[in-house]
Amino acid sequence: MKKAGHLLGVHCSVSGGLHNAFEEAGKLGIDTFQIFTQNQRQWINKKYEPEIINAFKKSWKSSSVITVFSHCSYLLNLASEDEVLRSKSIDALIGEVIRCNDLGLSFCVLHPGAAKGQTEAQALDHVIDALKQVFAETKNCTSKILLENTAGQGTSIGYRFEHLGAILKGVDSVRLGVCFDTCHAFAAGYDLRTKTTFDQTWMEFDRLVGRNNLLAIHLNDSKGDLGSRIDRHDHIGHGKLGMDAFRWMLHEFSDIPKILETEKEGDWDNMNLTKLRELN
Template structure:
């Protein structure tokens, strides 16, 4: 089982690996620049090599970069569209320098242009980015909660964003909180099976590479993205037990993005998932 957490890169990206060792995890997710800004500190060859050396020394099974939150590939606004493409390109360049396996990103918001127009914009951007960079990391579209004008809260729409792109270059990242917020009832076996069937019928489960394991602070179908501690939210322990023990998911990369507050931290949430795994 590949189980990890989204970790801080405070002090340098290699410091996230030290934190991973402390948590005794074999995978991790990081930002490679400011997630709420367009620029970041220079990633030197020395630091990139140190990251790769540490990853190898600790037998890290895989690693994930989460792209900048500001990027919006679905936008109809040309200036933001251009900045978003350049930002994602920079995240990919850095991921490839670090030898990271996957780059996860949110598709964005159509802001009134309509879902189809938003999907088309994302598709066009991805084709351009892949042509320009030929990335080593696989690019993963993350499902969203469906708030406002977000695109990509179902897997049919996410697949449409990859039209004309080989699925060895792109895939999908499932966020459990987002799926629950979008109306997928992960509390029940039927709801869980419906979700997996939809992913299998679109991308194929082989192209589901990363699962963001987050409980939800809000109720089913509210379109509210509010991550919570595993088993303490509205999805509950039974849903996560089904997730981590599913025979077709056991080899996936599980990453927690849960809060750190008075009710829990990474250690607690990782222990909860390990205890649920049979």
């Protein structure tokens, strides 16, 4: 029997230094977390000096953290029809993969992108080409890229399992996987509220994406309704998903790291984690 809260964590802050995330993890008693390796809303492309990498690895070693992963910048759009933005996004993703690899992070989570003026098929083709280029240029790295399902807000792609499946198939790399966000899936129209619809959703996922490609989970409740295509995370048990969905997620995916991405202000991380641990 695994302990309550096994591979359950939150998105940690790295303000004041990357290694500070381990301090937060220690306080919260979590064994996995997600970080931004640099400011997620800026076009910067850091390469970390050995001292920073060593400090990070040292803090990791003295912690009980098992898995750490990053979330890519929100600015990236590998699907863009604008060649300049697309190539900027490719460079940024290459930088992200290298940072992850240098820090020993298993993977970085990526939003597939937005189609804007194009068809979804054209947008998906751009993503496939871009990812092939990123993998070709980071051949000596082992860190993986995980496509996150989106809520389908605006012209975002990745809100249908078909999109994720098409990218996986098109890129065909062992370094590509999937991160499943419960809020996004629900907002995109995948119902997780009853056992029947929960199982149907996962059968769809198995058929179109493949369970073996699922390497991370974001556990967020949803402010938006089923199929609303609104990307607004809510605290666990406060949104439209209901606690059963989280209970089944914890039971079904006990060996996959699960991260909360809910508002951190006050004591919310602790309260959300406690709620989830009690479901175990």
